[in-house]
Amino acid sequence: MTTVTEISEGVENPYALSHLDALESEAVHIFREVAGEFERPVILFSGGKDSIVMLHLALKAFAPAPVPFGLLHVDTGHNFPEVIEFRDRTVARHGLRLHVASVQDYIDDGRLRERPDGTRNPLQTVPLLDAIGEGRYDAVFGGGRRDEEKARAKERVFSLRDEFGAWDPRRQRPELWQLYNGRHAPGEHVRVFPLSNWTELDVWQYIAREGIELPPIYYAHERDVFRRAGMWLTAGAWGGPKDGEPVERRLIRYRTVGDMSCTGAVDSDAATIEQVIAEIAASRLTERGATRADDKLSEAAMEDRKREGYF
Known part of the structure; x- marks a missing residue:
């Protein structure tokens, strides 16, 4: 049978x-x-x-x-x-x-x-x-x-x-x-x-499959940023940059977004969903670990x- x-x-x-x-x-x-x-x-x-x-x-x-x-x-x-x-x-x-x-x-x-x-x-x-x-x-x-x-x-x-x-x-x-x-x-x-x-990666693959629109800052764009604690932060009314933190024009994108004072950008030329997915697949850092300063205020923040x- x-x-x-x-x-x-x-x-x-x-x-x-x-x-x-x-x-x-x-x-x-x-x-x-x-x-x-x-x-x-x-x-x-x-x-x-x-x-x-x-x-x-x-x-x-x-x-x-x-x-x-x-x-x-x-x-x-x-x-x-x-x-x-x-x-x-x-x-x-x-x-x-x-x-x-x-x-x-x-x-x-x-x-x-x-x-x-x-x-x-x-x-x-x-x-x-x-x-x-x-x-x-x-x-x-x-x-x-x-x-x-x-x-x-x-x-x-x-x-x-x-x-x-x-x-x-x-x-x-x-x-x-x-x-x-x-x-x-x-x-x-x-x-x-x-x-x-x-x-x-699941989130981005689902966004690609469903054709979900996102704010443009999730894709590569030129922006004025400055370096602090290993991250590129956006200058703004919240208080940055300080003396000795020069502002640069860079090609960056955001993996996660929140308060501008603690959300870092990453250097990236990923301007399409397919390019973002390839970039994330190769990354060994979580999005918050790489770009969120508020999680680094202490070990148990x-x-x-x-x-x-x-x-």
């Missing part, structure tokens, strides 16, 4: 999912699971590539209906203009609701104090937690991936946060067989990471912020 194995040997299985299909299916399942379990979810959306991919997946998950969640962005006031323009254009194109929590507002009224180094990324925690409380959000989608950084590598897909937004490793739950437990007490919420199992409620 002929077996199924014998029939399929040497023949491509027409029902097998590619790795991108499998990742997409998992993320779509997570979005729908949250829609069924929670009352007031929200998607963190900055206009960066991971949040753009996350929104694309959400649109797919609920099509042809609109996305049933609003968007939330904690704006440091030192974001790249190209990214903010893209954020607003994307929100308008899809008819979405966007709430912006402004770090500048907190500095202006004295609730936060400017750091001496000009970096505002660590100042996002309080506005984020206030926005979550005011919006009564019980599930908050984030674009974090486990390959980015060691504190993110041990994170669950459903990450329980207490009433202060803090992460406690002892309270995290097992997630066997893609079964997610969203149970939480009043005042608590859950951070949800649909891209947990994706890599930077991201871990500390995670416990405080930022990530």
Whole structure:
């Protein structure tokens, strides 16, 4: 008797999912699971590539209906203009609701104090937690991936946060067989990471496959930058450059985007998606390890912020 194995040997299985299909299916399942379990979810959306991919997946998950969640962005006031323009254009194109929590507002009224180094990324925690409380959000989608950084590598897909937004490793739950437990007490919420199992290369391959538009700074372009701590930073109102940090015109691109004061560029001539994918495939440094100064403030910088409620 002929077996199924014998029939399929040497023949491509027409029902097998590619790795991108499998990742997409998992993320779509997570979005729908949250829609069924929670009352007031929200998607963190900055206009960066991971949040753009996350929104694309959400649109797919609920099509042809609109996305049933609003968007939330904690704006440091030192974001790249190209990214903010893209954020607003994307929100308008899809008819979405966007709430912006402004770090500048907190500095202006004295609730936060400017750091001496000009970096505002660590100042996002309080506005984020206030926005979550005011919006009564019980599930908050984030674009974090486990390959980015060691504190993110041990994170669950459903990450329980207490009433202060803090992460406690002892309270995290097992997630066997893609079964997610969203149970939480009043005042608590859950951070949800649909891209947990994706890599930077996966993200870019998916962007290429789906034809997803990105802000132009992700591709090679000429820009005025200066060198600090081994990274090319953009000059701006946040305080750079200092004396002895000459500004140069270079061909660069950004692998990740955030506050201008701590997001470094890389030398690159990758002007197309195909060239970016080839560049990433050859890289031995993670995007955050290579270009995010805020992760280098201490050995446990991201871990500390995670416990405080930022990530």
